[in-house]
Amino acid sequence: MSQRTTTPLISHSGQVLSRAVTFQFALDLNSEQRVLFAKCAGARRFTMNHHLARVKENLEVRSTEREVLSASGDTCEPSTPSLSWSGFSFINEFNAWKNGASEDSPVNEDGTRGLAWRHELPGDVFECASVDAARALENFSASRRGERSGAAVGFPRFQAKGKVTPSFRLRNRATSGTAPSCHPIRFSDPAHLRLPRFGQVKLFGPTRKVRRMIEAGRFHIYSATLTQRAGRWTVSLTGVAAQLHQDERSRTNRHAVPVGVDRGIISLCVAADANGVLTQSFEGVKTLKQAQAKLKVANQALARTTPGSKGRQRARGQLAKTHRKVVNTRRYLVHQASSALVDQCQILVIEDLNVAGMVRNRHLARSISDAAMGELSRQLLYKARWHGVEVRVADRFFPSSKTCSGCGEVRNDLDLSTRTYSCGTCGLVIGRDLNAAINLARWQPKEYSPSTLLDPTRVPLLSTA
Numbered sequence: 001m002s003q004r005t006t007t008p009l010i011s012h013s014g015q016v017l018s019r020a021v022t023f024q025f026a027l028d029l030n031s032e033q034r035v036l037f038a039k040c041a042g043a044r045r046f047t048m049n050h051h052l053a054r055v056k057e058n059l060e061v062r063s064t065e066r067e068v069l070s071a072s073g074d075t076c077e078p079s080t081p082s083l084s085w086s087g088f089s090f091i092n093e094f095n096a097w098k099n100g101a102s103e104d105s106p107v108n109e110d111g112t113r114g115l116a117w118r119h120e121l122p123g124d125v126f127e128c129a130s131v132d133a134a135r136a137l138e139n140f141s142a143s144r145r146g147e148r149s150g151a152a153v154g155f156p157r158f159q160a161k162g163k164v165t166p167s168f169r170l171r172n173r174a175t176s177g178t179a180p181s182c183h184p185i186r187f188s189d190p191a192h193l194r195l196p197r198f199g200q201v202k203l204f205g206p207t208r209k210v211r212r213m214i215e216a217g218r219f220h221i222y223s224a225t226l227t228q229r230a231g232r233w234t235v236s237l238t239g240v241a242a243q244l245h246q247d248e249r250s251r252t253n254r255h256a257v258p259v260g261v262d263r264g265i266i267s268l269c270v271a272a273d274a275n276g277v278l279t280q281s282f283e284g285v286k287t288l289k290q291a292q293a294k295l296k297v298a299n300q301a302l303a304r305t306t307p308g309s310k311g312r313q314r315a316r317g318q319l320a321k322t323h324r325k326v327v328n329t330r331r332y333l334v335h336q337a338s339s340a341l342v343d344q345c346q347i348l349v350i351e352d353l354n355v356a357g358m359v360r361n362r363h364l365a366r367s368i369s370d371a372a373m374g375e376l377s378r379q380l381l382y383k384a385r386w387h388g389v390e391v392r393v394a395d396r397f398f399p400s401s402k403t404c405s406g407c408g409e410v411r412n413d414l415d416l417s418t419r420t421y422s423c424g425t426c427g428l429v430i431g432r433d434l435n436a437a438i439n440l441a442r443w444q445p446k447e448y449s450p451s452t453l454l455d456p457t458r459v460p461l462l463s464t465a
C-alpha cells in the first residue's frame, strides 16, 4: 500500500485516518539483530543497484542503437524495447530474478538457481528497495521532462557501501479495519516492537502516546524504516492518524491578527503582531552554541588523527555522536517554540528562507539561526495544518529587518552585528528581531493564497477531504 493514499484509511474503531504522522525511537539491538539489520541494509543497496544497472544498460543500448539508426538516416525506434520503470514491474522482475525464475537469474555452485541468501531476510526488504529505485528513477525522469521544480536531478547514484546511510524499510501489511493486535508490526509491550521476521526489538524512550493512539484506532502504521546513524539504529514508524479534535482545530482563544515570526540571533525566534503586541522570544541559542562548540572540538580532534588509523575511526564516531546531539537539541528546542506558536496564534507570517544561500555560512551565530529557522518553518508548516492555523510566507525580497517599523524607512546599511535598530528618520530605537517580527506581521500577500511556497517535503501530504 502506498503512503500517499488519497482515500483515508478507516481504523478498526471506525476512525478516519488522514493525517501523516511519524514516530521515531532509538533501538537497543542485540548482536544477532545488529548483524541481521546490517544484512538488510546491504540487501537494500544490492537491490537498488540491480535495478539501476539494468536501467542504465538499457538506456545505453538504446542510445547506441539510435545513433546507428540516425547515422544511416533511419528515423525508426531502436529495436531494444525500453524497460518499464514502475515500482510494480521492478518488484516482479526482482522476485523472478532472485527466485531463479528469470533467464538471467544467478546460478549457484550446487547448480540451483536464484539468489542464495534470499531466504535469510524478509522479502519486504527487497520489495521496498525496488520501489525506492523506481521512485529515484521517477524523480530523475520528471526532472528531465522539466516537470520537477528545484535543482536538476541526475541519474540516481549507485548505492556504495560506506557512502550511503544504512537503512531499510518493512511494511505493515494489515488489512484495513483489522485490530492492531493482528498487525505484523506492533508493540508487544511498552519497551518492545514486533517486526515481521525479526521478532521483538527493544526500544528506548516512552512509547505510551503512540501505543494509546494505536489501541484507540487513532494511528495506523504503514511502514517501519530502520536507519543507522552514528552507530545507532533507529526506527521511524510512518503512518496515518486521526485529525485532532475539532476544538483543537478551531479554537477561538488564539491571537486573531497575523503574528510575525523572525529568526533571532540572541534568542531562537521572536514573535510579534503588527502593533508589537504578543512579543514572545524563545530562548535556547546559548544551548545550541555550546553544542556547536563541542562539534568544533570533535572536528579538530578528527583532523589530528592519521587516515586509516583506529584513532581516526574513534574520532569519527565521536564527531557523528556530537553531530547527532546538536541536531536533536535543536529539534527539541524548536519543537517547544513551534508548539507554543500554533497554540497561541491563528495566522503566522514567516520569511521565505533562501535555502541555497544558507548552506555555506561561516558566521556561527548566523548559521545557528539559519538552521533553527529552517527547522522551525518545517515544524510550523505541518503543525499549523494539524491545528487549522494559517501560515503565510513573506517573499524572499521583503526587507523585514531593514525596514523601520515606526515610519517605513528602509535602511540598507544594517549589518548582522547591529543588535538594535535605530531609525534616523523618526528616531525609533527597537530590538532588531522585534522590529523584523513586527514588519513580518504587517506583510501583505500580493495575491492571497495560503502558503505553499515552502514545501513540507518530509511530511507527505494526505488528502483531508
Ligand SMILES: [Zn+2]
Pocket: 404, 405, 406, 407, 408, 409, 423, 424, 425, 426, 427, 428
Ligand atoms: Zn523610522
